[in-house]
Amino acid sequence: MNRNTAKSIRNNLTADCAKCFGLCCTALNIVQSSDFPMSKPANTPCVNLKSDYRCNIHSQLRDKGYKGCTVFDCLGAGQVVSQVTFNNVSWRENPEARDQMFRVFPIMEQIHEMIAYAAEALSYDLPIALTDTLSKKLAELQKVTAWSASKLLAFDLVTYRFSLNGLLTEASDSIRETAIAELPGAKKLKDLDRSRVNWMGKKLNGKDLRAVDFRGALLIAANMQNTDLRAASFIGADLRDADFSGANLSTSMFLTQMQMNSAKGDAKTVLPFYIQRPSHWIRVGSGRSR
Ligand code: SF4
Structure with missing residues (x-):
């Protein structure tokens, strides 16, 4: 894969909350801590989530103790689950899909994280064989994002992550080795x-x-x-x-x-x-x- 294409894929992995059905404010379990003033079980909308999936206290999150909400980032997984996997039909409009949608969200989040790491690695000048293998992995992961909810729920994240981690370590060592050559000593x-x-x-x-x-x-x-x-x-x-x-x-x-x-x-x-x-x-x- 071309380095500029990889760079652009990595750059485009940003959350667009306007296209998401408030999945991080609903699907995830929140435990009361210094980052959240209250607990919330998974698969339950936060009390501050409005009917348009926006946050009622967005401009005051840190002041009100919701520091964790200003830290979280889904790398664009929320809008893909909302718009692609569930075809822009929300869990409010289709309560039967609610459970599936909330379970798919953290899976898509991890897939997007793997895409981010692979694309970033490919934005560097790597050995040809490593570039080829990583490019294939990235293309596979991009295809996975278009899978149906039931297929995504069966995706073997652990095995996939393990094999990708080995490639990322190789990439990191190669990039650092090049950088080290410029260091004194x-x-x-x-x-x-x-x-x-x-x-x-x-x-x-x-x-x-x-x-x-x-x-x-x-x-x-x-x-x-x-x-x-x-x-x-x-x-x-x-x-x-x-x-x-x-x-x-x-x-x-x-x-x-x-x-x-x-x-x-x-x-x-x-x-x-x-x-x-x-x-x-x-x-x-x-x-x-x-
Ligand atoms: S406080 Fe706002 S941003 Fe945080 S979980 Fe609730 S609705 Fe979402």
Whole structure:
């Protein structure tokens, strides 16, 4: 696949709440915590969801304690389930489809996440064999998004994710290896392996963290201010309340909008092409466009 096409696929994976039947506000289980002021069982509409599937307190989410709602991002899965899988017929219009629609949503969310990772990897210059294999996986996943609800419910996510993870690791190593060649002191991949490290609350401000592998790392509330994170890999890292103010993430890999929404940053944080600057980094009280 052409790198620009891959880039465009990755860029287009954004939520369009106006085309969704409020699935994240309905299908998902919410547990009372510092991110949500109340609990809500799965498959039940939130008390704040209006009849037009918009949020009644959208402009005050953070002020009212619904921080979690400003963090969540479905990568466009909600509108695909609403418009494609269920042909623009909502769970209110067709209550019989309600259960199926709510169960399909988290599956589509994971499929979109896999598409995002595969497309992002393909936006880099990779070895030809890896490009071919990843391109086939991406094309397969795109076809899966058009499946019927019953087929989607039977999709083996675990097996698929496992095989994709191996390819993404290969891609990440290849991209980082290229970046490492430009670093002073001839570092090796293993010297930059911080996967699954627990750096909760750690002060890393100002550090050169280029090409570091943060896969599955815990960086909760870490001070990442003014760090250089080009070519660093963040697949599955927990970035809640990590402060990326002034950091350079311009070529950081495998970040998701949800990870960045859960972190802190400012107008000076340099973000990769596929991440939008979270609105709450600039002003308090905003969130999804719902
Ligand atoms: S965005 Fe609004 S309607 Fe949706 S879960 Fe949060 S508070 Fe409820």
